[in-house]
Amino acid sequence: MDKFRRIGAGFCGTVWTSPCEESVHFGRAFKREDGGPGRSLLNDFRMHQSVLEAREKLSELPGFESSSVHIYVPRFAEFIGPEDGWWNSNLEYFPSGYTACNMILSERIPAVSQKARELLIDRYCPSSFAAEIKTSEANEDCLIRPYLGRRRYNAAAHTRPSRFKAFSLRNYPLHLDQMEELGLDAADLVHYVEVMAEALAMMHWLAGIDANDVEFVLAPPRSAEKTPAVISNKLGDHVMWILDFDCCNRLSFDIDGVDQAVTAFFKNDPFYPRPNSSSALWAAFRRKYIEVSNDILQTRLLNDNDKDDIQKLPEAFMQRIEERI
Template identity: 40%
Template sequence: MMRQIGKGFCGSVWVDPDIPSLVMKREDGGPYRSVTTDSVIHTRLLPNLHTARNYLGLATRVLIPQHHGLFHKEDTDWWYWRAESFPAGYEHTHTLVTERIPPLPLEAREKLIDLFCAENTREAVRKSRQDEDCLVRPYLGRRTYRATPSKFFTLRNKPLCVNQMESINLPVQDYARTMAEGLAVMYWKARMDANDIEFVLAPGRSGGGDFDSEVLGRHSLWVLDFDCVKMMTLDVQGIEQAAAAYMRNDPYWPRPGSEVQADQDIWEIFRARFLEASARILGNGSELGQLFVKRLELLVQQSKENKLAIDERLGQEAAVTAGETVI
């Protein structure tokens, strides 16, 4: 019987215990989300990544699951052998089959529970079958100021903010460099806007990995979920499209203009590697990399100014309501 190991806006993700190295992503999520799009982008990205690695020496530490097939709900022969493996009520639907990203091992899960889970819920998490499907989302663009461990804790797609990663000595700066190279390859080699892609930390193939950590052990940086990605043009319009996607994505990417020096340092490292990789792909004569970075920095500055204006207006309205005189 198939076991569900995840669910997102695009659909649910399942594994067959008899073939644990593969996952099946069913198109049973929200409207306008498509595993067909996911499949198309996935298969276009793989050869571009291969070329960047072998001929440019870029994104050598970015892993993407292997693509094994897209099966439509009308594929009666394929569904004949698999329909009964899903629980009752699950109809035939378009399904994407890919390599499974390995979950983090028991030792790593135990350490994450001890570090970040409230003491009174640790035992329940340890006994939870779904928490064995543990992947970590590295949020390089967000800090958390929570003083106590969360009562609502799950290891499935566990987000770690940058300060949490720093506290357990994860190689945050190396992640930033790796993400920067991967993003440059997606933009300038594959011509994709990277909209709503996800990164996870998990063991590499055969249990290895490019990074090492006392808490997570050997692990790699995987990228997945391409169903919202769109093709882009290599011009000002494409830069605007890519920058907008960057800013609205989950906070995997470092953000410019932080008042926290450590975050600004991560941004500078990301920025430098991104520009270096961009020049290697596009040639030193291209300004696209610089234009993209400047656009991001402008968007962040505009966001800050808008927030200040809103806060000022709210303060004035509150003063008027309280009967105070506003000059």
């Protein structure tokens, strides 16, 4: 079998996959804890499990069903420690010099289509090396980060030829002004922020976590699924995925928990809309977050003595965000 191929890297560690379609590991991602200090893959795994369970619970609530929960979460999460027997038969597929370590094995998020990659390259890559980027194997591993809370400060500068040969489609940050520039429909942008709002409410009130430093990406659905979650536009058929839970923390259902969630909101990359980036998108995000939060809490708090106080927390979360803008 071919060696595993590295498809990403972050502060927590490196991410690998098997390029061999005949391999039992094809379609899986391997996230190694070989990055910076102070990050925990075990916490990532536990929080990932909480989010998977929360998504399942959300699909069982009145008014929801599996097909109407729009956020995608990688499945099959499994934690593998450095002493696990898995390494005896699989360490050889990593490059020479790599050792056993903590690792998460999960479903791999599919890469963005070639047509969508070429659209981004033609529009935003310096023409002097666009052809090289189009044939680069590394840039086939394209996921798009939807930065709906930020516009580029000097968009015109990004259209001028660059003297630096640096352009990557891995975790490509697509800002709000770029989405508009590419002609994505306003309805699609509203869909994106509503999915984020649904996911954030799910993480806060079902998973009970603050969603600190999670990542949203646009990428194809698994196995060419056709569900209401799938958007079809210039970026091809895609859905919104969520990943990277290693910095998440448990959340208390009180005003201290709200403050913790607000801090996490602003520490994250600018995925979420802001009132000052687009009032229309913020209004859609706010409305959906409150709606889903209320649906969750009304079901969860049937016998809770603090029900009235807890049901006020989603609105308090939104108000505190608006006060800080």
